[in-house]
Amino acid sequence: MPQKKPDAVPGEKAIESGKADMLRQVLQHMPALDWARLNWAKLDWNQLVLMAVGFGKADMLGEVLQRMPDLNLAELNWTELVLMAIGSGKSDILGEMLELMPELNLAELNWTGLVLLTAESGRIDMLGEMLQLMPDLNLAELNLTGLTLMAVESGSTDMLRELFKYTPDTYWAKLDWNELVLMAVRFRKSDMLGEVLQLMPDLNFAKLNWEEGAKILVESGNIDMLREALKYMPYHGWTKTAQMLFEAGAVNIFGEVL
Structure with a gap:
Protein backbone atom coordinates (compact mmCIF):
# COMPACT_ATOMS: atom_id res chain seq x y z
CA MET A 1 0.00 0.00 0.00
CA PRO A 2 1.54 3.36 -1.05
CA GLN A 3 2.57 5.70 1.78
CA LYS A 4 0.55 8.88 2.29
CA LYS A 5 2.44 11.97 1.16
CA PRO A 6 3.16 14.26 4.15
CA ASP A 7 1.14 17.47 4.28
CA ALA A 8 2.87 20.70 3.33
CA VAL A 9 3.87 22.94 6.23
CA PRO A 10 0.76 25.06 7.04
CA GLY A 11 2.63 28.39 6.84
CA GLU A 12 3.95 27.60 3.39
CA LYS A 13 0.49 26.52 2.22
CA ALA A 14 -1.00 29.79 3.48
CA ILE A 15 1.61 31.85 1.66
CA GLU A 16 1.08 29.95 -1.57
CA SER A 17 -2.65 30.56 -1.30
CA GLY A 18 -2.09 34.29 -0.88
CA LYS A 19 -4.48 34.40 2.08
CA ALA A 20 -3.06 36.54 4.89
CA ASP A 21 -5.94 35.50 7.21
CA MET A 22 -5.05 31.84 6.83
CA LEU A 23 -1.40 32.60 7.59
CA ARG A 24 -2.42 34.63 10.65
CA GLN A 25 -4.44 31.67 11.95
CA VAL A 26 -1.49 29.34 11.51
CA LEU A 27 0.89 31.73 13.28
CA GLN A 28 -1.51 32.47 16.16
CA HIS A 29 -2.22 28.82 16.97
CA MET A 30 1.28 27.46 16.61
CA PRO A 31 2.34 25.78 19.92
CA ALA A 32 4.93 27.73 21.93
CA LEU A 33 7.23 24.72 21.76
CA ASP A 34 7.50 25.11 17.99
CA TRP A 35 8.39 28.78 18.30
CA ALA A 36 11.50 27.90 20.29
CA ARG A 37 12.83 25.54 17.67
CA LEU A 38 15.35 26.70 15.09
CA ASN A 39 13.61 27.38 11.77
CA TRP A 40 10.18 27.06 13.43
CA ALA A 41 8.82 23.57 12.67
CA LYS A 42 11.62 23.21 10.09
CA LEU A 43 10.07 25.99 8.10
CA ASP A 44 12.45 27.71 5.68
CA TRP A 45 11.88 31.33 6.71
CA ASN A 46 14.01 32.73 3.94
CA GLN A 47 11.97 30.80 1.40
CA LEU A 48 8.69 31.93 2.97
CA VAL A 49 9.68 35.58 2.86
CA LEU A 50 10.99 35.29 -0.69
CA MET A 51 7.70 33.67 -1.64
CA ALA A 52 5.68 36.51 -0.04
CA VAL A 53 7.78 39.12 -1.84
CA GLY A 54 7.57 37.21 -5.09
CA PHE A 55 3.78 37.14 -4.87
CA GLY A 56 3.77 40.89 -4.12
CA LYS A 57 1.79 40.51 -0.90
CA ALA A 58 2.79 43.25 1.57
CA ASP A 59 0.29 42.29 4.30
CA MET A 60 1.50 38.71 4.22
CA LEU A 61 5.13 39.79 4.34
CA GLY A 62 4.33 41.91 7.40
CA GLU A 63 2.69 38.90 9.09
CA VAL A 64 5.72 36.70 8.48
CA LEU A 65 8.35 39.26 9.49
CA GLN A 66 6.52 40.41 12.64
CA ARG A 67 6.25 36.87 14.02
CA MET A 68 9.57 35.54 12.91
CA PRO A 69 12.03 34.65 15.72
CA ASP A 70 14.90 37.19 16.01
CA LEU A 71 17.47 34.53 15.30
CA ASN A 72 15.88 33.75 11.94
CA LEU A 73 15.25 37.41 11.15
CA ALA A 74 18.99 38.12 11.27
CA GLU A 75 19.76 35.16 8.99
CA LEU A 76 17.53 36.28 6.14
CA ASN A 77 19.19 37.29 2.89
CA TRP A 78 18.02 40.90 3.18
CA THR A 79 19.91 42.21 0.17
CA GLU A 80 18.24 39.65 -2.08
CA LEU A 81 14.84 40.48 -0.58
CA VAL A 82 15.24 44.23 -1.05
CA LEU A 83 16.43 43.76 -4.64
CA MET A 84 13.40 41.58 -5.24
CA ALA A 85 11.09 44.21 -3.74
CA ILE A 86 12.63 46.88 -6.00
CA GLY A 87 12.20 44.59 -8.98
CA SER A 88 8.55 44.03 -8.12
CA GLY A 89 7.99 47.81 -8.09
CA LYS A 90 5.93 47.60 -4.90
CA SER A 91 6.89 50.41 -2.51
CA ASP A 92 4.57 49.10 0.25
CA ILE A 93 6.51 45.82 0.31
CA LEU A 94 9.83 47.68 0.39
CA GLY A 95 8.58 49.90 3.23
CA GLU A 96 7.38 46.88 5.21
CA MET A 97 10.72 45.20 4.79
CA LEU A 98 12.93 48.16 5.68
CA GLU A 99 10.84 48.98 8.75
CA LEU A 100 11.09 45.46 10.17
CA MET A 101 14.70 44.79 9.24
CA PRO A 102 17.12 44.52 12.19
CA GLU A 103 19.50 47.53 12.46
CA LEU A 104 22.52 45.29 12.01
CA ASN A 105 21.24 44.06 8.64
CA LEU A 106 20.04 47.53 7.66
CA ALA A 107 23.57 48.92 7.98
CA GLU A 108 25.06 46.05 5.94
CA LEU A 109 22.93 46.64 2.86
CA ASN A 110 24.65 48.00 -0.23
CA TRP A 111 22.67 51.23 -0.08
CA THR A 112 24.50 52.98 -2.91
CA GLY A 113 23.76 50.07 -5.25
CA LEU A 114 20.13 49.84 -4.12
CA VAL A 115 19.49 53.57 -4.47
CA LEU A 116 21.14 53.66 -7.90
CA LEU A 117 19.04 50.70 -9.01
CA THR A 118 15.87 52.39 -7.75
CA ALA A 119 16.81 55.70 -9.36
CA GLU A 120 17.54 53.97 -12.68
CA SER A 121 14.17 52.21 -12.56
CA GLY A 122 12.49 55.62 -12.17
CA ARG A 123 10.44 54.49 -9.17
CA ILE A 124 10.24 57.73 -7.19
CA ASP A 125 7.97 56.36 -4.44
CA MET A 126 10.43 53.55 -3.75
CA LEU A 127 13.37 55.94 -3.74
CA GLY A 128 11.60 58.11 -1.16
CA GLU A 129 10.81 55.04 0.96
CA MET A 130 14.44 53.99 0.88
CA LEU A 131 15.99 57.39 1.65
CA GLN A 132 13.56 57.94 4.51
CA LEU A 133 14.44 54.67 6.26
CA MET A 134 18.14 54.60 5.50
CA PRO A 135 20.48 54.90 8.52
CA ASP A 136 22.30 58.27 8.70
CA LEU A 137 25.65 56.55 8.43
CA ASN A 138 24.72 55.03 5.06
CA LEU A 139 23.06 58.23 3.87
CA ALA A 140 26.35 60.02 4.45
CA GLU A 141 28.18 57.48 2.27
CA LEU A 142 25.90 57.88 -0.74
CA ASN A 143 27.27 59.54 -3.84
CA LEU A 144 24.63 62.29 -3.73
CA THR A 145 26.21 64.28 -6.56
Whole structure:
Protein backbone atom coordinates (compact mmCIF):
# COMPACT_ATOMS: atom_id res chain seq x y z
CA MET A 1 0.00 0.00 0.00
CA PRO A 2 1.54 3.36 -1.05
CA GLN A 3 2.57 5.70 1.78
CA LYS A 4 0.55 8.88 2.29
CA LYS A 5 2.44 11.97 1.16
CA PRO A 6 3.16 14.26 4.15
CA ASP A 7 1.14 17.47 4.28
CA ALA A 8 2.87 20.70 3.33
CA VAL A 9 3.87 22.94 6.23
CA PRO A 10 0.76 25.06 7.04
CA GLY A 11 2.63 28.39 6.84
CA GLU A 12 3.95 27.60 3.39
CA LYS A 13 0.49 26.52 2.22
CA ALA A 14 -1.00 29.79 3.48
CA ILE A 15 1.61 31.85 1.66
CA GLU A 16 1.08 29.95 -1.57
CA SER A 17 -2.65 30.56 -1.30
CA GLY A 18 -2.09 34.29 -0.88
CA LYS A 19 -4.48 34.40 2.08
CA ALA A 20 -3.06 36.54 4.89
CA ASP A 21 -5.94 35.50 7.21
CA MET A 22 -5.05 31.84 6.83
CA LEU A 23 -1.40 32.60 7.59
CA ARG A 24 -2.42 34.63 10.65
CA GLN A 25 -4.44 31.67 11.95
CA VAL A 26 -1.49 29.34 11.51
CA LEU A 27 0.89 31.73 13.28
CA GLN A 28 -1.51 32.47 16.16
CA HIS A 29 -2.22 28.82 16.97
CA MET A 30 1.28 27.46 16.61
CA PRO A 31 2.34 25.78 19.92
CA ALA A 32 4.93 27.73 21.93
CA LEU A 33 7.23 24.72 21.76
CA ASP A 34 7.50 25.11 17.99
CA TRP A 35 8.39 28.78 18.30
CA ALA A 36 11.50 27.90 20.29
CA ARG A 37 12.83 25.54 17.67
CA LEU A 38 15.35 26.70 15.09
CA ASN A 39 13.61 27.38 11.77
CA TRP A 40 10.18 27.06 13.43
CA ALA A 41 8.82 23.57 12.67
CA LYS A 42 11.62 23.21 10.09
CA LEU A 43 10.07 25.99 8.10
CA ASP A 44 12.45 27.71 5.68
CA TRP A 45 11.88 31.33 6.71
CA ASN A 46 14.01 32.73 3.94
CA GLN A 47 11.97 30.80 1.40
CA LEU A 48 8.69 31.93 2.97
CA VAL A 49 9.68 35.58 2.86
CA LEU A 50 10.99 35.29 -0.69
CA MET A 51 7.70 33.67 -1.64
CA ALA A 52 5.68 36.51 -0.04
CA VAL A 53 7.78 39.12 -1.84
CA GLY A 54 7.57 37.21 -5.09
CA PHE A 55 3.78 37.14 -4.87
CA GLY A 56 3.77 40.89 -4.12
CA LYS A 57 1.79 40.51 -0.90
CA ALA A 58 2.79 43.25 1.57
CA ASP A 59 0.29 42.29 4.30
CA MET A 60 1.50 38.71 4.22
CA LEU A 61 5.13 39.79 4.34
CA GLY A 62 4.33 41.91 7.40
CA GLU A 63 2.69 38.90 9.09
CA VAL A 64 5.72 36.70 8.48
CA LEU A 65 8.35 39.26 9.49
CA GLN A 66 6.52 40.41 12.64
CA ARG A 67 6.25 36.87 14.02
CA MET A 68 9.57 35.54 12.91
CA PRO A 69 12.03 34.65 15.72
CA ASP A 70 14.90 37.19 16.01
CA LEU A 71 17.47 34.53 15.30
CA ASN A 72 15.88 33.75 11.94
CA LEU A 73 15.25 37.41 11.15
CA ALA A 74 18.99 38.12 11.27
CA GLU A 75 19.76 35.16 8.99
CA LEU A 76 17.53 36.28 6.14
CA ASN A 77 19.19 37.29 2.89
CA TRP A 78 18.02 40.90 3.18
CA THR A 79 19.91 42.21 0.17
CA GLU A 80 18.24 39.65 -2.08
CA LEU A 81 14.84 40.48 -0.58
CA VAL A 82 15.24 44.23 -1.05
CA LEU A 83 16.43 43.76 -4.64
CA MET A 84 13.40 41.58 -5.24
CA ALA A 85 11.09 44.21 -3.74
CA ILE A 86 12.63 46.88 -6.00
CA GLY A 87 12.20 44.59 -8.98
CA SER A 88 8.55 44.03 -8.12
CA GLY A 89 7.99 47.81 -8.09
CA LYS A 90 5.93 47.60 -4.90
CA SER A 91 6.89 50.41 -2.51
CA ASP A 92 4.57 49.10 0.25
CA ILE A 93 6.51 45.82 0.31
CA LEU A 94 9.83 47.68 0.39
CA GLY A 95 8.58 49.90 3.23
CA GLU A 96 7.38 46.88 5.21
CA MET A 97 10.72 45.20 4.79
CA LEU A 98 12.93 48.16 5.68
CA GLU A 99 10.84 48.98 8.75
CA LEU A 100 11.09 45.46 10.17
CA MET A 101 14.70 44.79 9.24
CA PRO A 102 17.12 44.52 12.19
CA GLU A 103 19.50 47.53 12.46
CA LEU A 104 22.52 45.29 12.01
CA ASN A 105 21.24 44.06 8.64
CA LEU A 106 20.04 47.53 7.66
CA ALA A 107 23.57 48.92 7.98
CA GLU A 108 25.06 46.05 5.94
CA LEU A 109 22.93 46.64 2.86
CA ASN A 110 24.65 48.00 -0.23
CA TRP A 111 22.67 51.23 -0.08
CA THR A 112 24.50 52.98 -2.91
CA GLY A 113 23.76 50.07 -5.25
CA LEU A 114 20.13 49.84 -4.12
CA VAL A 115 19.49 53.57 -4.47
CA LEU A 116 21.14 53.66 -7.90
CA LEU A 117 19.04 50.70 -9.01
CA THR A 118 15.87 52.39 -7.75
CA ALA A 119 16.81 55.70 -9.36
CA GLU A 120 17.54 53.97 -12.68
CA SER A 121 14.17 52.21 -12.56
CA GLY A 122 12.49 55.62 -12.17
CA ARG A 123 10.44 54.49 -9.17
CA ILE A 124 10.24 57.73 -7.19
CA ASP A 125 7.97 56.36 -4.44
CA MET A 126 10.43 53.55 -3.75
CA LEU A 127 13.37 55.94 -3.74
CA GLY A 128 11.60 58.11 -1.16
CA GLU A 129 10.81 55.04 0.96
CA MET A 130 14.44 53.99 0.88
CA LEU A 131 15.99 57.39 1.65
CA GLN A 132 13.56 57.94 4.51
CA LEU A 133 14.44 54.67 6.26
CA MET A 134 18.14 54.60 5.50
CA PRO A 135 20.48 54.90 8.52
CA ASP A 136 22.30 58.27 8.70
CA LEU A 137 25.65 56.55 8.43
CA ASN A 138 24.72 55.03 5.06
CA LEU A 139 23.06 58.23 3.87
CA ALA A 140 26.35 60.02 4.45
CA GLU A 141 28.18 57.48 2.27
CA LEU A 142 25.90 57.88 -0.74
CA ASN A 143 27.27 59.54 -3.84
CA LEU A 144 24.63 62.29 -3.73
CA THR A 145 26.21 64.28 -6.56
CA GLY A 146 26.10 61.20 -8.80
CA LEU A 147 22.48 60.51 -7.90
CA THR A 148 21.48 64.13 -8.39
CA LEU A 149 23.23 64.21 -11.77
CA MET A 150 21.29 61.08 -12.70
CA ALA A 151 18.02 62.79 -11.73
CA VAL A 152 18.93 65.87 -13.79
CA GLU A 153 19.88 63.73 -16.77
CA SER A 154 16.65 61.73 -16.56
CA GLY A 155 14.65 64.98 -16.43
CA SER A 156 12.71 63.76 -13.39
CA THR A 157 12.04 66.78 -11.17
CA ASP A 158 10.16 64.49 -8.75
CA MET A 159 13.25 62.36 -8.25
CA LEU A 160 15.39 65.45 -7.78
CA ARG A 161 12.95 66.84 -5.21
CA GLU A 162 12.92 63.49 -3.37
CA LEU A 163 16.71 63.42 -3.22
CA PHE A 164 16.94 66.98 -1.95
CA LYS A 165 14.31 66.28 0.71
CA TYR A 166 16.49 63.66 2.40
CA THR A 167 19.95 65.09 1.74
CA PRO A 168 21.53 66.03 5.11
CA ASP A 169 22.26 69.78 5.40
CA THR A 170 25.97 69.10 5.82
CA TYR A 171 26.06 67.48 2.37
CA TRP A 172 24.29 70.27 0.49
CA ALA A 173 27.45 72.31 0.40
CA LYS A 174 29.46 69.33 -0.87
CA LEU A 175 27.32 68.77 -3.98
CA ASP A 176 28.89 69.82 -7.27
CA TRP A 177 26.27 72.49 -7.92
CA ASN A 178 28.11 73.95 -10.89
CA GLU A 179 28.02 70.62 -12.69
CA LEU A 180 24.33 70.16 -11.84
CA VAL A 181 23.36 73.57 -13.21
CA LEU A 182 25.46 73.20 -16.36
CA MET A 183 23.97 69.76 -16.96
CA ALA A 184 20.42 71.10 -16.62
CA VAL A 185 21.35 73.84 -19.06
CA ARG A 186 22.91 71.41 -21.55
CA PHE A 187 19.86 69.15 -21.46
CA ARG A 188 17.61 72.21 -21.97
CA LYS A 189 15.40 71.36 -19.00
CA SER A 190 14.13 74.70 -17.70
CA ASP A 191 11.89 73.22 -14.95
CA MET A 192 14.85 71.20 -13.68
CA LEU A 193 17.13 74.25 -13.78
CA GLY A 194 14.58 76.20 -11.76
CA GLU A 195 14.33 73.34 -9.25
CA VAL A 196 18.11 73.16 -8.81
CA LEU A 197 18.55 76.93 -8.48
CA GLN A 198 15.65 77.25 -6.04
CA LEU A 199 17.03 74.58 -3.69
CA MET A 200 20.65 75.65 -3.86
CA PRO A 201 22.23 77.12 -0.69
CA ASP A 202 23.32 80.81 -0.96
CA LEU A 203 26.93 79.88 -0.34
CA ASN A 204 27.02 77.77 -3.52
CA PHE A 205 25.22 80.43 -5.57
CA ALA A 206 28.20 82.72 -5.43
CA LYS A 207 30.52 79.95 -6.63
CA LEU A 208 28.56 79.10 -9.78
CA ASN A 209 30.23 79.69 -13.12
CA TRP A 210 27.45 81.99 -14.35
CA GLU A 211 29.47 83.08 -17.37
CA GLU A 212 29.79 79.56 -18.78
CA GLY A 213 26.11 78.84 -18.15
CA ALA A 214 25.02 82.11 -19.77
CA LYS A 215 27.22 81.40 -22.79
CA ILE A 216 25.58 78.00 -23.36
CA LEU A 217 22.12 79.58 -23.01
CA VAL A 218 22.86 82.47 -25.37
CA GLU A 219 24.25 80.08 -28.00
CA SER A 220 21.26 77.75 -27.68
CA GLY A 221 18.74 80.61 -27.95
CA ASN A 222 16.58 78.83 -25.33
CA ILE A 223 14.47 81.71 -24.00
CA ASP A 224 12.69 79.69 -21.27
CA MET A 225 15.94 78.58 -19.71
CA LEU A 226 17.52 82.00 -20.04
CA ARG A 227 14.52 83.53 -18.30
CA GLU A 228 14.81 80.92 -15.51
CA ALA A 229 18.54 81.55 -15.09
CA LEU A 230 18.18 85.34 -15.03
CA LYS A 231 15.59 85.01 -12.28
CA TYR A 232 18.28 83.66 -9.92
CA MET A 233 21.40 85.21 -11.45
CA PRO A 234 23.48 87.71 -9.47
CA TYR A 235 24.03 91.21 -10.95
CA HIS A 236 27.48 90.39 -12.40
CA GLY A 237 25.89 87.50 -14.31
CA TRP A 238 23.24 89.78 -15.79
CA THR A 239 25.75 92.28 -17.15
CA LYS A 240 27.88 89.52 -18.73
CA THR A 241 24.81 87.88 -20.29
CA ALA A 242 23.64 91.22 -21.72
CA GLN A 243 27.08 91.79 -23.21
CA MET A 244 27.07 88.32 -24.82
CA LEU A 245 23.60 88.87 -26.29
CA PHE A 246 24.65 92.18 -27.81
CA GLU A 247 27.83 90.64 -29.24
CA ALA A 248 25.79 87.77 -30.70
CA GLY A 249 23.38 90.27 -32.25
CA ALA A 250 20.53 88.73 -30.24
CA VAL A 251 19.15 91.88 -28.62
CA ASN A 252 15.61 90.67 -29.38
CA ILE A 253 16.14 87.63 -27.09
CA PHE A 254 17.17 89.88 -24.21
CA GLY A 255 14.02 91.94 -24.80
CA GLU A 256 11.86 88.80 -24.70
CA VAL A 257 13.51 87.57 -21.52
CA LEU A 258 12.98 90.88 -19.76
